[in-house]
Amino acid sequence: MGEEDKRSHKDEPKAKQYSSLRQTIDFLSSLISLSHSTKVFAAKWQSIRTKLEDLNNGLIAVENCDSDENPVITELVLSLMVTITECYDLARRCVDLSYSGKLLMQSDLDVISSKFDTHSKKLSEIYDAGILTGGFALVVSRPSFGACRDDMRFYVRDLVTRMKIGDTEMKRQALSNLHSAVAEDEKYINVIAELGDIVNVIVSFLDSPETEIQEGTAKVMSVVAGFDSYKGVLIGAGAIAPLIRVLECGNEAGKEASARCLVKLTENSDNAWSVSAHGGVTALLKICNSGDCGAELIGPACGVLKNLAGVEEMRRFMVEEGAISTFVKLARSKDETVQINSIELLKNIASGDELIRQMVVQEGGIRGLLRVIEPRSPCSSKTRETALRAIENLCFSSNSSIGILLNYSFVDHLIFFLRNGEVSVQELALKIAVRLAATSEEAKKALGDAGFMQELVKFLDSKSFEVREMAVEALSGMVLVPRNRKRFAQDERNIGLILQLLDPEQENSGNNKKLLLSILMSLTSSHSGRRKIASSGHLKNVEKLAEAEVHDAKKLVRKLSTNRFRSMLRGIWYS
Template sequence: MHPSTATVTGSVLLPPLPLPPPLPPSSSSSSSPVQTLDLINHLLSILLLSALSVKSFVGRWQVLLSKLSSLRTSLSEISDSPHWSENLLLHDLLPTLLSTLQKTKSLSDQCHDPSSYTGGKLLMQSDLDMASASLSALLHDLDLLIKSGVLRQSNAIVLSQPGPGSSKDDLGFFIRDLFARLQIGGIEFKKKALDSLLQLLREDDKAAVLVAKEGDIRYLIHLLDSSHQPSLREQAAVAVSVLATSGDSSRNAVFEEGGLGPLLRLLEAGSSGLKEKAAMAVEAITADPDNAWAISAYGGVPVLVEACRSGSPLTQTFAAGAMKNVAAVEEIRAALAEEGAVAVLVQLLVSGTDSAQEKAANNLWILASSGEDFRASIIREGGLQRLLQLIQESSSPDTLEHVLRGIYALSSSALAARILSSSNPFILQLGELVKHGNVIVQQMSASLLANLSISDASKRAIAGSMGALVRMVESSKPVGLQEVATEALASLLTVRSNRKDLAKDEKSVLRLVQMLDPKNEMVCKKFPVSVISAILAGGSQRCRKRIVAAGAYPHLQKLAEMDVAGAKKALQRLAGNRLKSIFSRTWRE
């Protein structure tokens, strides 16, 4: 080093600068944090002056000078923190920083005296760039510690779980401390930090929101890369999965910080356990329609299809759910067809878990509803037959609902409609589901009964479901239930014996008449009017008598005056014999 040498910076000629005394010998491994920081500050003063007077590689030294100045500011702020020396992370960082500065000092000496190095210009440029990169990384870690606030807390050296009822401030400090250790510390620090993060997420349902706000989710996602130690990767995958499935804010944080791509890579090439966690997170992320499109951008369609084909039962279940989420996007549906998704979904109906079967059926419903090509493919792959088998085998109302939706969508195909209409066991099953299923299952079953061309024999076989259909006409929820129940009844009442059976059912007739009452505002009048008209369509005098005896006539008169659709026609059918009697008496007189 040449203290007498003037230095040119830009166009300003600087006078010679005095240098501090030589650096004292030290053993950083045995020094206390305070001693190590003193050594760092001393060496930093030397380097700041030296960087101003260096003659070689001036451009690179200007960059180094900027980083050394920032380092001095950060170290000054750390010194002002009352508990900085207690922080275990600094116990690791400071010796690393001292070593980096010592290497930088050696480079500085060589640049002041070009004859002192023989490695060549390119090697020196590379060494200076490496020193600059090391300083950047250390500055990042120090800045992270400072911003986290952990250096100002006396309990910062203890990574302890906040107790029940802890304030948001306490939890926020804990999370910031935890993520500081996760990013700065060595392997053991990272493992303990992840352990604490998982414990917090498992024990506090509301913690995910605060973790998404206070933690560095991007860095947590970074740990999913294959370059990280397997145990860290496994823990990080669990944490990301929990965050993705805990609520909207934490799920969106995972997506917005770029989590979908790494999760899909895990699903494609991770261990069995990692694939399960990744599939769970992908399903949760794609549950938001605004995120579903991104599956295609990351090339995730073949990954999902393969996970459904060959993954563990859990992986298959979650992957099927993710596939169901993205199938609503038209471009992705086309990609699913190209990747053979239909055959995989049909196979899941056979071999998947109960949950996988439900999601596969839901998937097939979405695909079947989107066009004839998908319907033909599903039928060709045996999907219709498998759905029909599931009706007999499954006891889950949710699975039954999705199976019926899938069958209903397939019934738009002429081939499927013929198969379904001619299947007496299926028609009998629909009759039972109308009587005993939940309201959604009842609605789907009624929709199928209304739309299929069922034989008279099959209609007679399920006449026992008409009472349940009448009760459905009376129910205003869910939307569309009254309409499909009315249509199903109209179909069954084309058979004479069914009309007689329903007219004999006093409870059902009374319900229909009560629904006709204009004062009853719970039911749209066109539905009970349509059912009454269907009962009277055959002209049976006994049916008319029972309807009249139940009190339907005055209600129909009022509804006809109100121009309710079908009311005049129903009134004419109900008054048929009465009018004939009047005309007959008039003729005789």
């Protein structure tokens, strides 16, 4: 026998095996098509069809592998062909409605479904045994952008099949490809949601003993959780408990992906209780307390706890577990995400609870926040804005907290942001200054000494009505303090601008006019203030308002008319 004949003879079993395999794949595809025509026992046929599609993908993978002459595969193919033939007969009878009885057909469908489970298990064992090599390690190409939904479904099912029956590397690669697909094209998330059984399969991989598989699964789920319409799908598949188990036992990257997924899922407070019920709060606090975890993990862990802090019982549990000292420390982190989430968490924990606010103060929370907004600190504008909001939330309900702010240069920080901050920080600083000015005479004095009034004057003709209103409100309170009033009146331009803004033709609200007039009324308590008002070329605006029966304007005119400046005035005196 020649060498060529020997090779041909040697390849015969393999060729026969592949011929049988291809025939089985084709027959499976035909059965899947036929199953779509069944109109009875829809739920059972849907379950069977899912198993058929998984087996079909698995056999295609076998076909792509170099399995040599393996009798195990031959045996599987032959036994599967028998089951497919039986199922084909059942499908045909369901399509033709030619079965003898419903109960008997239901029983037959249950039996055939069980047989397909056995075949799937056998196929998994073949992969686990490492019999197959070659082509299956290379995941099939993703359909091009804009491909039809059927092609996308096939691709997703192929990946899930590889995840179910492949070795660790195959599973890791399939998860990586699925993550790329969902991250780059939202349509793949639609496909996953439509194939509800696939979501359950993906969630189950969170409990894999391989941390790389946990990591890849959590990354896929984190992308899906980013879409509000699909969060319920993950919750329904029981995703929260295994995500928390990954937080407890996974690798660093897996924990990070799980935390990011939980941040998105807990944006809906209804899911907070599920996180707590599975020990999530304790696991997250442990991460935040750990000196071994990186900022990439601590940041989203803080984010989850920040969401959970909206529930009063969880806030109190966090406090009992020492969360305040933990997050006061993390507020000094060099990582922006960790800083912001920690500060917002402190704010949320203390919201509406004076006792917890005092605990934050005692743990050095205010001093820590003041360090964040220190102009020389390297913090971003976003972090500073977050810290300013937290200070506003934590400090303005307590005189002692206001005292701490005044003693630790808070006023100097505010005026710096008024002069140099980005618009959002500048407006927030202005808002806080208005609130601070209303707290006490000491606060008004501190603001005046720092030069706040001159900065506030600059905002009086701002394009923003809200900014104008805040500026005039703060000024009207600050000029009630004698030394502030004297300082304000020293610059004639201040009085001139106030009078100019009272022009009846300007579109200021009545409340703004009322506050502007109250500033002028305060200034009339000093000789220099009355003189500068009376000598201003814009005094006519007050007279016009008085003629229009504006009560406060008439009151101001009377005040000016009762002294030696009477001759400088014109218009009406008394009505």
